[in-house]
Amino acid sequence: MSSALPLPRNTTRQADVALQGEIARMLHRFTGTVIVIFVLVHVIAQAVLHAPALAALKAQASWLPVVQSQHWVHAVLYFSIVFHTLYGFKLLLTEIGFALDYRKALWSIVSVSSAFALRELLRYAGV
């Protein structure tokens, strides 16, 4: 049986729906940026906290523990790390021949990443 599309084609509503590939691309970019910023801030914060030469700076950084204990910061960071890692794996796998549906892959990865973020939020909520 031919796999040719039947005529007439179904009506499309392309302009009404979100481009899932674009969502995936932007999320991957956003989460990558979050990770880079985290690493930079983390390195600087550790230097301030532990290097004796920066003790004066440490005294001024009273806001640092407050930021570090923000649950939403942890949630965003966990989501970013999990999403970026899994989506990166997905890209690698598809490029070496694994057939993965882009929609299912995206929403599965979003679900897993959200679960990590939610776990962090719930932990702070005492659940």
Place this chain on the structure above:
Amino acid sequence: MSEMQNVTVTAEIRRYDPGQDAAPRYERFQVTGPENMRVLDVVRSIYESQAPDLAYQFACRIGRCGTCAMRVNGRPVLACQERCKPEMRIEPLTPFPVLRDLVVDRSEIEGRLEQLALAPVRDAAHPGAPEPIGAELAAKLCRMDSCLLCMVCVSACPAVDQRAFDGPAFMLKLRHLAEHPADRGNRLGQALEHGMLECFNCDVCTQVCPADLSPAQAIRDFRKDLFLGGGRS
């Protein structure tokens, strides 16, 4: 069976004649018609009753020729297939130069296609009779060859916008020949030359393709050949 209702839609069309206008402008029109009107029906109605100087193009009206591709609310679509919206902003397909209103200049596209030499490059002369080919491969080639070259995927592709990448449609055409048993051309090399590695692998082209093809998969197949070997060099 329910009766079809009429709806009134507002279409804002980008008007521009590079020979006469200093800058593009948008003109608003209202069209009343059946609720299942396509965008092309709206444009044709505007041309017939409100703006006889509106330039647009179409041919088959059944989603087979790709001629009526345009952007609706910023999204590239085939106008003959896309349902009309209550509010529409209709623009010519990007990133191609505009000839007038909704008509774009396809000479650059034709030039690129010519440059790609999209006919099998053979070791020996054609035998003069049909060459045997497996049914599965024939079906696959037939399917890949159903690309309309409407350029909807090229218009939607974020990599085309940001990087030196010809676009998904051209990669699909090259992949079609890379899979063709009679072709001996270095299609992987051509794909690399035309920016195959710049693709984000985001599958936007797969989602918008009016022929339900996956140019992204064609690119992934090329990349697999590149990374793991297996393609013709």
